[in-house]
Amino acid sequence: MKPFVIPSRIVFQDKFVQVLLEDVQTEEGSIIRDYSIIRKRDVVMIVATNTSGQYAIIEEYKYGAQSKLWTFPAGGLKKNENGIDAAKRELAEETGCMGGIYTYLGKVFDYPSKDRHTVHVVRANNVGCVTKQTLDSSESIRLKFIDEEDLIRLIARGEFGVTSAIAAYTLSKCSSLI
DSSP: OEEEEEEEEEEHHHHHSSSEEEEEEOOOOOOOEEEEEEOOEEEEEEEEEEETEEEEEEEEEEETTEEEEEEEOOOOTTTTOOHHHHHHHHHHHOOOOEEEEEEEEEEOOOTTTEEOOEEEEEEEEEEOOSSOOOTTTTTEEEEEOOOHHHHHHHHTTTTTOOOHHHHHHHHHGGGGGG
């Protein structure tokens, strides 16, 4: 028997998130009552490098983690927007970088047991910073370009600790193997 969801109920909703309670039937046939799920809009994460092969990373205060973290540029997809178009828009907004060659690498899931959204990963090669950032009022973003060895050090020290960013980096390295 395949697991399935018995209709869900929205118990909270704002412009960023919905909290759902669902009754879920497991593969074995038992019912889990009031299983909580968070639903957010899909996002794109951009693994971008400049013409020197350095990675574009951003430092941003992450309210949930209550600290500044290094990560890749990312942001929400607009309605009916594909990953490549969202990547171009978000990279320009958060970094001022444009141009280059964009490749859709695939999707990852942050916390698929409780979180219902997709992170679309896009690789952007040979970007150049040609304009100013256009940030939302809630954003304060610092851009830095670093070599791959320094990126790996940040990951090892836990300073590049956004799980979807680490997954995006891994996916960008593995994509050349397929």
